[in-house]
């Protein structure tokens with residue numbers, strides 16, 4: 116079977132900085148990591164490959180330095196990696212990103228299962244997986260916590276709802292977005308670490324894929340992030356009631372709570 120995993124290089128939100136002038140996220144190599152849920156997506160593909168055989172192809176769309184997350188995928192066990200990189204792809208919103216990724220997937224051939232993380236940690240729209248499926252015209256499910264092959268031509272996926280678990284049979288090919296509850300991602304192997312130093316990252320530009328130039332990059336993006344700014348927490352004032360009798364203190368507290376609309 117042919118498995119494909121989409122991975123994203125994200126800003127490590129624990130080290131996230133916003134440029135005070137442009138209001139944009141500062142992206143550099145020091146604070147860029149593989150999106151955490153994409154490790155679960157990779158693990159899901161590797162585990163199925165071990166069960167039924169086949170190959171795992173990994174793709175990302177991003178600037179040349181995004182190749183680092185592809186190398187990490189190789190160290191975990193990916194067979195082949197592709198980087199969709201082109202100035203024309205820059206400034207893409209989720210619609211343009213998923214369109215480009217879907218076109219890259221079409222170019223690479225037929226895949227039985229496509230895995231994504233449920234959401235990224237730096238933009239977390241959770242739109243990319245379902246939008247890839249919609250563009251390719253195939254089935255999809257978001258937030259998988261269990262995956263198995265139980266029926267010929269289908270994949271069985273468990274997805275928790277508020278108080279129940281939904282068990283779905285998805286006709287193949289399909290897109291599945293993965294949660295942290297799905298599995299425990301493996302560590303890179305020694306063989307993988309050696310392979311990542313030699314692996315060829317296949318670059319794909321807009322000239323290599325059959326894309327409508329009006330649907331990629333900033334031109335193809337109806338949504339644009341104008342600014343990202345930190346949330347300033349509301350200032351908290353402390354109230355201290357001292358040197359009062361118990362009754363006076365209780366009255367003072369009651370009045371203060373009334374002022375705050377807590378009574």
Ligand SMILES: Cc1cc2nc3c(=O)[nH]c(=O)nc-3n(C[C@H](O)[C@H](O)[C@H](O)COP(=O)(O)OP(=O)(O)OC[C@H]3O[C@@H](n4cnc5c(N)ncnc54)[C@H](O)[C@@H]3O)c2cc1C
Pocket residue numbers: 121122123124140150152153156174175176177207208209210212216230231232233234235237238239240241242243244338340343
């Ligand atoms: C703070 C911020 C907020 C944003 N908000 C919006 C918004 O509201 N609407 C909008 O249209 N755009 C938004 N964008 C732009 C957004 O970053 C891109 O569209 C991005 O490519 C995908 O969005 P996401 O990370 O939210 O994807 P999600 O749908 O949250 O990502 C889910 C999964 O999709 C896959 N994936 C996502 N991006 C890629 C990629 N480039 N290559 C390969 N696989 C990928 C990964 O498996 C990932 O785990 C925002 C950007 C920033 C920095």
